[in-house]
Amino acid sequence: MSQGFSPQLGMAESAQAPKLVYLVTGGCGFLGEHVVRMLLEREPRLRELRIFDLHLSPWIEELKTGPVQVTAIQGDVTQAQEVAAAVAGAHVVIHTAGLVDVFGRASPETIHKVNVRGTQNVIEACVQTGTQFLVYTSSMEVVGPNIKGHPFYRGNEDTPYEAVHKHPYPCSKALAERLVLEANGRKVRGGLPLVTCALRPTGIYGEGHQIMRDFYRQGLRLGGRLFRAIPASVEHGRVYVGNVAWMHVLVARELEQRAALIGGQVYFCYDKSPYKSYEDFNMEFLGPCGLRLVGTRPLLPYWLLVLLAALNALLQWLLRPLLLYAPLLNPYTLAVANTTFTVSTNKAQRHFGYEPLFSWEDSRTRTILWVQAMEGTAQ
Numbered sequence: 094m095s096q097g098f099s100p101q102l103g104m105a106e107s108a109q110a111p112k113l114v115y116l117v118t119g120g121c122g123f124l125g126e127h128v129v130r131m132l133l134e135r136e137p138r139l140r141e142l143r144i145f146d147l148h149l150s151p152w153i154e155e156l157k158t159g160p161v162q163v164t165a166i167q168g169d170v171t172q173a174q175e176v177a178a179a180v181a182g183a184h185v186v187i188h189t190a191g192l193v194d195v196f197g198r199a200s201p202e203t204i205h206k207v208n209v210r211g212t213q214n215v216i217e218a219c220v221q222t223g224t225q226f227l228v229y230t231s232s233m234e235v236v237g238p239n240i241k242g243h244p245f246y247r248g249n250e251d252t253p254y255e256a257v258h259k260h261p262y263p264c265s266k267a268l269a270e271r272l273v274l275e276a277n278g279r280k281v282r283g284g285l286p287l288v289t290c291a292l293r294p295t296g297i298y299g300e301g302h303q304i305m306r307d308f309y310r311q312g313l314r315l316g317g318r319l320f321r322a323i324p325a326s327v328e329h330g331r332v333y334v335g336n337v338a339w340m341h342v343l344v345a346r347e348l349e350q351r352a353a354l355i356g357g358q359v360y361f362c363y364d365k366s367p368y369k370s371y372e373d374f375n376m377e378f379l380g381p382c383g384l385r386l387v388g389t390r391p392l393l394p395y396w397l398l399v400l401l402a403a404l405n406a407l408l409q410w411l412l413r414p415l416l417l418y419a420p421l422l423n424p425y426t427l428a429v430a431n432t433t434f435t436v437s438t439n440k441a442q443r444h445f446g447y448e449p450l451f452s453w454e455d456s457r458t459r460t461i462l463w464v465q466a467m468e469g470t471a472q
């Protein structure tokens with residue numbers, strides 16, 4: 094039961110009638126929306142695009158006027174039947190849906206349910222319905238930073254690193270990634286092998302990034318200032334959302350032709366974004382929007398930040414019966430922000446010809462324009 098998926102875009106093939114059906118889970122999220130729009134722009138063989146999400150966004154309606162059939166499916170990845178119904182008849186699934194929570198908003202059980210069981214449901218749906226190609230959005234967090242705070246400096250997919258986690262989010266992403274990779278080669282309905290791979294973005298930034306929005310608003314509240322908490326020497330890997338989306342589209346396109354090479358593999362998502370600390374990197378966008386990062390060195394000593402982070406964790410626990418207290422600073426976010434984690438690799442280029450679609454200058458400009466368009470700029 095070959096589904097006629099031919100990733101090499103030859104002239105003759107691209108001129109053929111579009112026939113592929115793609116499903117994007119989490120298609121209304123920050124990354125998912127960019128994947129959806131990228132597919133519509135850059136996958137000429139697309140006949141139908143299914144957008145599956147717990148919460149459907151109104152912008153989907155605008156996409157329905159184009160030549161590709163856009164089908165919005167409100168559904169929950171934790172519900173196996175809903176997932177199977179959405180997957181049936183799709184050639185490719187791009188599974189970006191996930192619960193991204195490192196602030197203690199959701200319980201560990203809920204994070205596990207959505208990220209691990211949800212992914213298991215997607216895999217089983219592919220097997221049951223005969224969908225052969227699955228791309229999973231994993232995370233750098235699957236590798237690190239680990240609980241010991243070991244630096245990962247310009248590492249690649251083969252760099253040895255002690256990946257030990259305790260926090261529910263990285264634990265769930267690691268388990269889900271393993272499920273996806275182990276499913277590579279399983280026979281799907283019709284007898285063909287399932288081909289899977291996992292992409293591991295570092296910290297994604299760009300239009301729609303909620304945490305950037307939070308920092309911007311915090312800066313406005315503080316009179317146009319943000320206060321340095323992390324030493325400038327701690328490098329944190331970042332990648333532009335458009336390039337992460339492009340990597341998903343490209344690897345999905347190449348999965349059939351290069352199944353033996355790509356199947357069961359992991360790829361860090363990378364581009365030409367500079368290596369900087371989390372805060373200095375954010376200032377590349379927030380600076381031109383009128384914010385200032387105060388201090389060349391952290392204003393508070395590290396031990397005090399550790400204490401404040403622990404206090405926040407305690408308050409979260411104490412207040413939980415009354416209200417949700419989920420500040421940006423907690424022991425986990427402090428450890429991640431304060432540990433060098435950067436990647437330097439060309440594996441995606443070697444395996445499926447990935448080159449960033451957006452230069453650093455473009456990525457920066459697009460992100461600045463998005464921040465500036467937010468209500469009440471600081472200028």
Ligand SMILES: NC(=O)C1=CN([C@@H]2O[C@H](COP(=O)(O)OP(=O)(O)OC[C@H]3O[C@@H](n4cnc5c(N)ncnc54)[C@H](O)[C@@H]3O)[C@@H](O)[C@H]2O)C=CC1
Nearest residue numbers: 119121122123124146147169170189190191232294296297
């Ligand atoms: N934001 C980042 O810096 C990074 C994100 N990732 C991964 O990328 C993926 C997308 O993340 P973001 O776009 O940042 O998050 P997001 O929260 O903006 O998007 C996730 C989407 O999944 C949907 N979703 C959540 N639970 C669902 C469920 N039970 N059923 C169906 N849909 C559900 C949400 O409604 C949302 O639209 C996630 O898998 C995340 O782990 C990986 C590395 C970095």
Ligand SMILES: C[C@H](CCCC(C)(C)O)[C@H]1CC[C@H]2[C@@H]3[C@H](O)CC4=CC(=O)CC[C@]4(C)[C@H]3CC[C@]12C
Nearest residue numbers: 193195232234295296322371421422426427429430
């Ligand atoms: C919120 C953190 C920055 C605040 C630090 C403080 C309070 C000292 O100023 C963010 C620093 C690093 C971020 C994480 C990182 O980019 C890796 C991620 C990958 C994912 O898959 C999901 C998101 C995240 C965990 C990201 C979350 C915010 C930070 C912890």
